[in-house]
Amino acid sequence: MSAQIELSNIDKHYGAFHALKDVSLSIEKGSFVALVGPSGCGKSTLLRSIAGLETITSGTLKIAGQTMNGVPPRKRDVAMVFQSYALYPHMTVEENLTYSLRLHGVGKAEAKVKAAEVAATTGLSALLKRYPRELSGGQRQRVAMGRAIIRNPKAFLFDEPLSNLDAALRVHMRKEIRALHDRLGATSVYVTHDQIEAMTMADHVVVMRDGVIEQQGSPLELYDRPVSKFVAGFIGSPAMNFVPGTIGPDGMTVALEIAQSLSLPLARHQEPGRKVLVGLRPEHLVIGEPEQATLRLPVAVVESTGSMTFVTTSTEPEMTVVETRRTTVRPGDTIGVSIAPNQVHLFDPATEKAI
Amino acid sequence: MARFFNSMRDGIGFDLILVGAAMVFLLALAGLPLVYNILMSFQQVDMFTLGDLFRPLAGLTNYVAVVNAPEFWLVTKNTLIFVFTSMAGQFVLGFSLALFFAQNFPGAATIRGLFLVSWVMPGLVVGAIWSWILAGDFGVLNTILKAMGIIEAPIFWKSDPNFSIWAVVIANIWLGLAFNMLLLSVGLAAIPRDLYEAAELDGANAFQRFWTITLPMMRSTIGAVLSLGLIGTLQQFDLFPALTEGGPANTSNVAGYWAWQMSFKLYDFAKGATISVMMFVLVLIASVVYVRSTRHEVRG
Numbered sequence A: 001m002s003a004q005i006e007l008s009n010i011d012k013h014y015g016a017f018h019a020l021k022d023v024s025l026s027i028e029k030g031s032f033v034a035l036v037g038p039s040g041c042g043k044s045t046l047l048r049s050i051a052g053l054e055t056i057t058s059g060t061l062k063i064a065g066q067t068m069n070g071v072p073p074r075k076r077d078v079a080m081v082f083q084s085y086a087l088y089p090h091m092t093v094e095e096n097l098t099y100s101l102r103l104h105g106v107g108k109a110e111a112k113v114k115a116a117e118v119a120a121t122t123g124l125s126a127l128l129k130r131y132p133r134e135l136s137g138g139q140r141q142r143v144a145m146g147r148a149i150i151r152n153p154k155a156f157l158f159d160e161p162l163s164n165l166d167a168a169l170r171v172h173m174r175k176e177i178r179a180l181h182d183r184l185g186a187t188s189v190y191v192t193h194d195q196i197e198a199m200t201m202a203d204h205v206v207v208m209r210d211g212v213i214e215q216q217g218s219p220l221e222l223y224d225r226p227v228s229k230f231v232a233g234f235i236g237s238p239a240m241n242f243v244p245g246t247i248g249p250d251g252m253t254v255a256l257e258i259a260q261s262l263s264l265p266l267a268r269h270q271e272p273g274r275k276v277l278v279g280l281r282p283e284h285l286v287i288g289e290p291e292q293a294t295l296r297l298p299v300a301v302v303e304s305t306g307s308m309t310f311v312t313t314s315t316e317p318e319m320t321v322v323e324t325r326r327t328t329v330r331p332g333d334t335i336g337v338s339i340a341p342n343q344v345h346l347f348d349p350a351t352e353k354a355i
Numbered sequence B: 001m002a003r004f005f006n007s008m009r010d011g012i013g014f015d016l017i018l019v020g021a022a023m024v025f026l027l028a029l030a031g032l033p034l035v036y037n038i039l040m041s042f043q044q045v046d047m048f049t050l051g052d053l054f055r056p057l058a059g060l061t062n063y064v065a066v067v068n069a070p071e072f073w074l075v076t077k078n079t080l081i082f083v084f085t086s087m088a089g090q091f092v093l094g095f096s097l098a099l100f101f102a103q104n105f106p107g108a109a110t111i112r113g114l115f116l117v118s119w120v121m122p123g124l125v126v127g128a129i130w131s132w133i134l135a136g137d138f139g140v141l142n143t144i145l146k147a148m149g150i151i152e153a154p155i156f157w158k159s160d161p162n163f164s165i166w167a168v169v170i171a172n173i174w175l176g177l178a179f180n181m182l183l184l185s186v187g188l189a190a191i192p193r194d195l196y197e198a199a200e201l202d203g204a205n206a207f208q209r210f211w212t213i214t215l216p217m218m219r220s221t222i223g224a225v226l227s228l229g230l231i232g233t234l235q236q237f238d239l240f241p242a243l244t245e246g247g248p249a250n251t252s253n254v255a256g257y258w259a260w261q262m263s264f265k266l267y268d269f270a271k272g273a274t275i276s277v278m279m280f281v282l283v284l285i286a287s288v289v290y291v292r293s294t295r296h297e298v299r300g
Helices: A043-051 A093-103 A108-122 A137-149 A167-184 A195-201 A219-224 A229-234 B002-009 B012-041 B061-068 B072-101 B108-114 B123-133 B140-147 B164-189 B193-201 B206-217 B219-235 B239-243 B255-265 B269-295
Strands: A003-014 A017-028 A032-036 A058-063 A078-081 A155-159 A188-192 A204-209 A212-217 A241-247 A253-256 A263-265 A275-280 A286-288 A295-304 A309-313 A320-323 A334-338 A345-347
Touching (some): A032 A043, A032 A195, A195 A219, B012 B269, B061 B072, B061 B269, B072 B164
Parallel strands (some): A155 A188
Antiparallel strands (some): A003 A017, A003 A058, A295 A309, A309 A320
């Protein structure tokens, strides 16, 4: 495996605003990389820098081994799927698909054959003569994908391509894009603010914050071993609970401020008496009998989706517990909750880094 | 009865009142004069029948007389030169400026706004200013051309039969430039940025992007600008009295000014009306093109 896209020490300034700060990232050939983070974190800027739509202030950008700083987008041989799809409204679906081929001097007949092939893989065969305004959101999305596929580019860049679709279609297109990626063996970079999209689609997730890569790794790595409170809170749904606590005198337990009398066992020894922030994932908290549990929590709200029940406690700060079994817990009850020692995450309250 | 008043406040009656008010206004101020003008072109009109509505019919004699007038073909040629070179100049320069200001450099919007000064000024004032600029012996244009070595002897723009029509064309291009630029700027601004980005990634260079994205996306705007340009140029009047008065020897006379001369200088109202009707047909064709081009707007 070789790096298809190689970013070294990329910086980007917009006037006084520092959008990307010393970003280094290596994207393997054939991998699916998701750039994820809250809005304004620089993920789109990074993607647009790879495309060449933004110039980078300093650093080196290589695509397939060639330095691309200063190379115009049309010579980078990358394809992009825009959030708005950016279909050419005055062209039919077929003309949209073949636009790049026609620009590169491919003959009409050959372009038509290729368009038919791509239309077949993206389910657009019946729509080739239509104009974008006559298509539904999902169909437009497919045209945007087809327009990228037809060129067989060095890399596919996706800029939040699913955010304009409704929830059901989004789940469907998620699978379709991933399947397409696997079939083409393409290199894909996918920008999203939706951590579920990133987790489900990508081989490698890059979490960004304020122009810096906060953490990168496989989806489960980020879920199991977040390096900071930010990543821990961003990955996983519903979000991780954070409660202040103090390490016990033996160094193997932590007492939570919301339940002083009981403490959670830890997997590793910590400095006794240290103030920490304890991270507990809602799905790792197991409801049991109050007497046997490690934590006793008063219940404020119970919400059931049928398959799952979300229990919110009336503690300060409040905590969320996810229960997948049927439960009779009601608001006002006190529940007993326990958690496995290796599922307790500890963070430094000042630096918010994992301990 | 109550039902009737109800429909006046909220229903079909209210709609009819709104449409009716606009129609009455339009008919009284545009429709009737138009019909009266057409009627007059088929009548014998003299100073004694000016106040009448029904005058002796003249059939097509007014039209025959206008076409047979010695200056008819000269005026027709001048009108064509005036309309097409003015439109071409306004459009090409206006589009270039619109593209230039669409580059969004610092101050672009402000400077573009300043260009509107030419459009705000009355045509008569513009004509007076250009009359000074184009003056033969002390005009600024001649001074510049001489200094640059392009001409040796001064050109008498307004009184030389070879240049007189161009004097009006130059002033008219300047006058209509801002309007063209403004409409085309709006059209350019309506094209989504990401279409250009997509085209750039698809491999289109600047010229290809202009040819395959900008021009087709501007189709309806360009249609509107050209039709309005045609109407505006045919209507242009103020510049003629200010610059050349159609002279010398009708070498800068155009249909609109000629119609005015017929009616209000020679008091031959029938021929004046006839010329206007002929122009009206031209403008009507342009209007149909305009309406059709705005109806077929491409929307994303």
